[in-house]
Amino acid sequence: MVQVHSDELLAQVAALPALPGVYRYYDADGGVLYVGKARNLKKRVSSYFQKNHGGTRIGHMIGKIVRMDTTVVRSEAEALLLENNLIKTLAPRYNILFRDDKSYPYLKITGAPDKQGFDSSGGKPAPSAAVFPRVAYYRGAVDRRHRYFGPYPSAWAVKESIQLLQKVFRLRTCEDTVFANRARPCLLYQIKRCSGPCVNLVTPDDYRRDVLHAEAFLRGDTQAVLESLEARMMAHAEQLEFEQAAELRNQMSALSKVLHQQSVETVSDKDVDILAVQVQGGKACVNLAMVRGGRHLGDRAYFPSHVEDAAAVQDFDDAADAVAAQPVEVQVLEAFIAQHYLGVPVPAALITSHPVADSLVEALSLQSQARVAAVHNPRGQRRLWLEMAQKNAGLQLARLLAEEGSQQARTRALVEALDLAPDHLDTFRVECFDISHTAGEATQASCVVFHHHAMQNREYRRYNIDDITPGDDYAAMRQVLSRRYAKLAQAGRDTPDATPPEELDVPAGEEQAVEAVQEAPGAAVPLVAEPAVEAATAAPAAPAKRAKPGGGGSAQRLPDLVLVDGGRGQVSMAREVFAELGLDLSVIVGVEKGEGRKVGLEELVFADGREKVYLGRDSAALMLVAQIRDEAHRFAITGMRARRARVRVGGSQLEEIPGVGAKKRARLLQRFGGVRGVAAASVEDIATVEGISHELAEEIYRALH
Known part of the structure; x- marks a missing residue:
């Protein structure tokens, strides 16, 4: 089969520069077929059009190409970042693609340590939520006013860590509104899971020490925490303050028990990600296990799509560059690392089941502005972690294959029935x-x-x-x-x-992604958010x-x-x-x-x-x-x-009125008890609401009538 392409496309290929960059292939309907990177754009792209590829996977893809876009960058690291941002944004048919998952959860401690306003006088002023930081589960954008630890692989891992902090350091978890309205301590104080800051049962200075110790524990500085607690216990004992010394002894005992359960007494690693890949039956699984602060927090499995098609194209690229073909496992692992860490903090160490390219590790270091190391043949505790991740990857892949076989059987049964x-x-x-x-x-x-x-x-x-x-x-x-x-x-x-x-919709975000890398080389390329399915409402005759x-x-x-x-x-x-x-x-x-x-x-x-x-x-x-x-x-x-x-709260009606924002809308609904009450009010009554001028009140009255 002879590949036939337009003269315009072939001329564009011939005019490509011998520079590093990223290229995109499109089909006749505007769909993205493939996104690739190259150290030499002219050499790499030309190799696709130099001979007949027959009925192979690569031949089928090349036969569909009708248009091409290229972007020149300054380094291979920039090309890698741009390539994987475009892969996540455009979802090409012939790239290994990992589905965007929900954002990772974090453990949050409210307030910044240098802005807490702790009172070291030892007095008992009225308790303030700002003086007594709260520990909480959090998922979303990071706010610099607070401290965040993670990310964690699951909500369960965060909640377990919060329970540990409650047992050992007795930090509060209640909302600020609850804290401000307590007259007596809650049940958590009674079961020794909170020190009762809401009713001044702990001094701000002591609570501050517990917060600092909790942060050190989350960072993995457990030995320093134990030494500090021991020093304070001995100081109280010398001053014959035996009750305070006993409290600290109990705290040390609880912390030691936690460390024993987590098996981290001899572990030097603080933050590590362990990545293991398994491939079978045309499917692949990457198992990501997280270690934060020296504690193994659990793992999560990821299943890429387009593995076989993408592997065929990657083998062709390797042959064109006269380099040894990479195993499919390496291709999947490198694709996951490149795509996953675009929007997630990179730990200092990655433990991988297969070796990954140095250029990929360099790009991660450039993006995170910190040195990142990747080890694929670890020893000691790291090897145990990796073996556990490999076993979990195999189990998860076997489960996927069994489920897919069952689902395919259901589809076949329905078709036959x-x-x-x-x-x-x-x-x-x-x-x-x-x-x-x-x-x-x-x-x-x-x-x-x-x-x-x-x-x-x-x-x-x-x-x-x-x-x-x-x-x-x-x-x-x-x-x-x-x-x-x-x-x-x-x-x-x-x-x-x-x-x-x-x-087909025009792929959103491609131009923005290109501009982002060109303006800020080496930085993480911002991803284009996907609209939530829940908000999608079709237009008439869509x-x-x-x-x-x-x-x-x-x-x-x-x-x-x-x-x-x-x-x-x-x-x-x-x-x-x-x-x-x-x-x-x-x-x-x-x-x-x-x-x-x-x-x-x-x-x-x-x-x-x-x-x-x-x-x-x-x-x-x-x-x-x-x-x-x-x-x-x-x-x-x-x-x-x-x-x-x-409809019942009337928010949609009020939202359509120019000049009525969220705060004014809330004041109106609160004052009149709902949109019906607002509609029944006169212009003068509406104008008495804070922030509502007489002109705006007339506009609201007209809109609702």
């Missing part, structure tokens, strides 16, 4: 609809998507349903199906002999978009199966809509609840006249149908509740 004939089992696509409202209020419809043997939450959509009789579920179903598939049907009529072209392999979007083609949560009534409404649009009726299936609405007794109702089908309580096909149906119900009801809450 309904006598469907998809082009390929992996591309079998189901869309399921559900209606949710409260007595006709805040009606919303949901559409959830299942394909590639999994729920694709990035493709979920919500539809606000208006202009119907409240509570009319049939009219709501008609509206959502019409809006979902009207443009698809129109595209089919406009081009009856061809597949409608895919509609076009359905095709999901690119491994990416988000909705389907441009008709799904293989359209599920509606309901029986004959809802199916009849769906049949009417599809008949009007000229779409295939055989794809519509209703999920009718069985006798007593019991789970496992559901029956499937068909729009094309077939008899109802009962799959059986233990049917794998019914399990999959129930999973998709329940997800549609969950997604609909959460959206409906959020919309209902906005």
